[in-house]
Amino acid sequence: MKIITVARDMQRTIRAEKRAGKSVGFVPTMGYLHEGHRRLLTNARRENDLVVLSIFVNPTQFGPNEDFETYPRDMNRDEKIAEEAGVDFIFFPAVQEMYHDEPSVNVTVQNRTAVLCGRKRPGHFDGVATVLTKLFHIIQPDKAYFGMKDAQQIAVIDGLIKDFHFDIELVPVPTVREEDGLAKSSRNVYLHQEERREAKELYQSLQLAKRAIEDGVASPARIAGMIREHLEASTSGEVDYIEIYSYPDLEPLEKLKGKIIIALAVKFKQARLIDNITMALS
Ligand code: AMP
Numbered sequence: 411m412k413i414i415t416v417a418r419d420m421q422r423t424i425r426a427e428k429r430a431g432k433s434v435g436f437v438p439t440m441g442y443l444h445e446g447h448r449r450l451l452t453n454a455r456r457e458n459d460l461v462v463l464s465i466f467v468n469p470t471q472f473g474p475n476e477d478f479e480t481y482p483r484d485m486n487r488d489e490k491i492a493e494e495a496g497v498d499f500i501f502f503p504a505v506q507e508m509y510h511d512e513p514s515v516n517v518t519v520q521n522r523t524a525v526l527c528g529r530k531r532p533g534h535f536d537g538v539a540t541v542l543t544k545l546f547h548i549i550q551p552d553k554a555y556f557g558m559k560d561a562q563q564i565a566v567i568d569g570l571i572k573d574f575h576f577d578i579e580l581v582p583v584p585t586v587r588e589e590d591g592l593a594k595s596s597r598n599v600y601l602h603q604e605e606r607r608e609a610k611e612l613y614q615s616l617q618l619a620k621r622a623i624e625d626g627v628a629s630p631a632r633i634a635g636m637i638r639e640h641l642e643a644s645t646s647g648e649v650d651y652i653e654i655y656s657y658p659d660l661e662p663l664e665k666l667k668g669k670i671i672i673a674l675a676v677k678f679k680q681a682r683l684i685d686n687i688t689m690a691l692s
Pocket of ligand 1: 555585587595596
């Protein structure tokens with residue numbers, strides 16, 4: 411496994427490998443790797459000749475009052491996990507390497523961002539789309555792996571890949587969870603003991619909603635109300651949003667049908683947690 415910090419070096423290395431006929435699987439992350447990231451890496455390892463992991467805490471996707479400075483980082487540990495997962499290259503650039511000088515061009519996302527985290531975190535998906543555009547050009551992957559935990563991110567990247575004609579297959583990977591159902595996240599370390607116990611209720615509330623829908627409840631407002639009631643009764647966190655849309659278009663629905671997403675965000679003292687489920691309804 412090799413660690414590369416310079417974009418041009420990474421680009422040339424990949425170009426040579428691709429010329430030799432190798433397929434490239436790419437897993438972009440912000441590091442502090444956990445089982446969720448590991449699943450993306452395992453899938454990439456299985457399906458490609460080469461696996462590239464990027465570790466970059468991208469400043470442009472953080473808002474002014476968000477946790478960019480304090481975002482957890484542990485490169486030594488990440489290296490070990492990457493090595494075990496069979497990664498060939500870690501691309502690990504400094505902020506100045508990705509964003510030198512005043513930028514001439516930034517990517518602005520037009521669609522699928524007026525709801526969910528996009529509404530709550532203005533500019534977040536512009537930052538994601540901008541850094542991924544850079545990373546896609548540097549890594550030139552055949553396949554790129556993203557977790558369904560960040561389902562809106564997948565919807566946005568789907569648009570980015572199509573609109574900008576990237577010759578990349580987007581591979582969505584199901585959310586990896588703790589035993590009690592909490593979605594694995596680098597930010598779970600921020601949770602206090604009691605909050606950690608409560609955090610399983612996010613997934614519990616989604617399961618409750620799923621059962622209600624399977625039992626015939628077809629009103630999005632009723633389902634959202636049930637989730638809110640459950641979360642308010644069982645956690646000390648503040649509900650940031652509970653929203654239900656078509657997926658991946660993220661359009662509002664009068665009645666639940668087709669492919670849908672039920673997504674929520676809850677703010678605890680030091681951590682804002684998100685979770686979602688998707689369902690295919692007839
Ligand atoms: P992050 O480092 O949080 O930016 O995440 C990097 C990638 O890992 C993104 O595609 C995430 O959606 C994915 N990911 C994060 N947590 C999980 C999880 N619990 N299960 C599956 N994928 C995840």
